[in-house]
Amino acid sequence: MSRDDRQLANDIMPERSVGGDVVSQLDSFQALDIPAPLQRGLAACGFHRPSPVQAAAIPVGRTGADLVVQARGGTGKTLAFSLLALLAVDPTVGNPQAVILAHTREVALQICSVVRGLAKYAPEICCAALIGGRPIQADFETLLQPCHIIVATLGRLSAVEAAGKLPKLRVRMLVLDEADHLLSDSFLQSTVKIHDFLPERKQVLAFSATWPPSLLALTEGLMDRPKRVMLSAGDLDPPLAVRQFYRRVADTGEAPSDVNAAKRAELLSLLSSAAFHQAVVFCNNAAAGSALAAALVDNGFPAAFLSGKQEQSSRDAGVTGMRAFRLRVVVSTDLVARGVDLDRVNIVVNVDVPRDAATYVHRVARAGRFGTGGAAVSLVTPGELRRLRGLASEGGFDVEELTGVVPGDLLERGLRDDGDAGRLEELRALQRYVVTSGDGGGTERVLRGRVDGGVDDGAGAEGEEEDERTREMRWRWWKWRHEWFLWLKECHRLAVEARSSGEAAPSGVAQ
Template sequence: MDFAALSLSPPLLQVLGELGFQTATPIQAQSIPVLLQGKDLVGQARTGSGKTAAFALPLLLKVQLQDRRVQSLVLCPTRELCAQVAGEIRKLGRRMPGLQVLVLAGGQPIRPQLEALEKGAHIAVGTPGRVMDVLGRDALDTRRLATVVLDEADRMLDMGFREDMEHILGALPPRRQTVLFSATFPPDIAALSRTFQKDPVRVTVEDTEAAPPIRQVRYDAAPEDKPAMLLKVLRHHLPASAIVFCNHKATVQELTKSLTDGGVSVDGLQGDLEQFERDRVMAKFRNLSTRVLVATDVAGRGIDVEALDAVINFDMPFQPEPYVHRIGRTGRAGRTGLAISLVTPRDERKVEEIEQALGVKLEAGDAAALEATVAKAGALGSEWETLYISAGRKDKMRPGDILGALTGEAGGFAATDVGKIEIQDHISYVAVARRVVRVAFQRLSEGRIKGRKHKIERVR
């Protein structure tokens, strides 16, 4: 179905055209008409199906820009996912003058978020814990709130947010639209729907319809041989961007060290990292300054990286469902994904359950090809390094300002020397070619961006 047939406003259709989106995905085609009618909805679709736009476009269509009070609230399981959802809403609403989308999430001071609420926002995207905190301070005016969306509701339940979710839904105006999006539909989700929704429309997109093409490969190894096998797998497939999943924090630390010693551009993501450090790790991974990220399922929640080449299960998950969540991060936007599993004899039962649940057989990897792989020095290093800049969106910093500072007369670098630029609320990150990063750091430190000096750091 074309977006033009979905009763969207001219500004939204203009942005969709600018972004190259002509045809709605199945979840969008089925959900948008229901949401525009104001009905409650339960949408079941896996990650990568286009569900964010499925609820974002109706929210934007119904926003009253002249009324700067929160009209829609989106709950997400993690701060990273909040930032991604808010970014998508801002992108789709960029032709709506004065639109304010606010992130209410933990891991950063609450005071700036409270001040932003006082100034006024149209749409809030938040984690259950921080939204609970804001409601407890009577800082969130819900009188104009018309729609609440629970994004990845099953994961919020998995993370122990059930009581928070129920408290938040109970505190919101009863005359509202309640929308649940979930990859799965366990009994807890059904109970939540029965309690807080009114005659919801159920929209289910079958996995075969939404699933990206993912090649699923297994390599067999003894437990003690897995670290060496992982290095061979990486050297053979040479992914520009890959996530390696482990079941334990200690394994993350051990693998990060062994891969670093093997010449791999790698970082570890653990649940006990400070939020500031986690943000830096993720910024480097998103802009390809780090090629391989090692993480546990808990630490990896909310990771959603564009164009992820491969997901590697260093440890097989204990259930099929986490396996589906893991591999769903590769194979986006029509590209074939790659999911590799390192299988020990003790994992055979897990593999059988996964194959039965997914209705597929994991392809046996070519072990001989791995052994024949030539270990090229630097083949798994990164050509990029990340610079931190102490100003962001709230300071009126824009990607073009940073690009101009680096490629203009004062910087003198070629555009090809500058990679991805990421603007957050009060900080920014930019990837710079490693061969010129020292000079780029010096020139940005000594120079000015938009006429002002900023603190610049090389993110190690």
């Protein structure tokens, strides 16, 4: 960066740190001098006015200054660095010019989707995602084509670099998303190796919701006279619009399975009484999470389980199902705790208390994305309540006891349009008609009472009964969808086996 550019950065931001309380909202992205094609892309994606982190970070980032950015989850950090990457590239140069590192495959695909959406009216700009879980040869071939922005997981990019297939000469920007994770002990060496491999003269942008002092010093050591944009009052700030609760679960002192059963019953009760749109349920154990997801499905909630140990296709299907509003609940380990935007989620449930305050904050931030509001509920035994209070004390946030239902006013916002509202009613209807697969491959119907709003479909409730023909048609529809899903899953399994053995996939199997 030239001396003039550095002076401009100092003029824009004479102090090293800017607080969120002094950053004003701009009326439009036009005020940030965004080129017209990208403004059209922003509008097409539904973005019309920059958030505080975008209004603060984009002008400074455009000067070429290295940048450390802190803002709560769901405030628009991804859009900020995606725009900065797009603004940094020269479309006439076909080589990669910006590298964005993500901590999971799901987040990498999400970021790439955001970049492509913003570049909808700038088709000469190409973005590619390099992630594990698929043949690396495909990534080698991708990099032989014109490609301006690379979004990659750390492991896959390291493998591409080790194979000597990563073009680096024109790279002018490195973005670290969820930098506190990428620079943690487990990933520090690999992240620094990528940083050092890329050209010395590059702009480094690091974004995170949490910046412990030691990590901040480490990160700035990888930069050249960095600027800071700090929009959170502290290192551990949950979203302002998400109200945090705990609900007591009796600890019988018996086997862990008894506690798990009690929490499962409490979770079903909680979700059945809450008028939520979509939910994320977190647990610390993959086996327990899988069992919880199965219990939710058995009780009529369209749900899926996600963990880092699953095949990529299963992980993709779960995230896609939530975004397409085909699922209402996702149960996960901390795979989706960071960075994954599921913007209809307005309730988060911690079946297990997380191990540290930072993870708790990231979990809570899955609800109330972009300020829409929501609730976070932790199901706790007496011992876990002490741990939760310790995390709250460490992070400086309040958690209150929930003795009844989740307040309805916290769950009112978040749906995009009338289509979303209609889809929500369809998903709620599933809780009346639960389709389960029997041992013999057949299906059976379980008729359940209505749980949205706590209304029971009693035979004497005037206007509430559906005629038998309507019930039968609805059941047959969901039965067909369930069987179609099982067929598709089997086709995918056969295709994966065929690819791994080097044989042609069976006829009729999707490739």
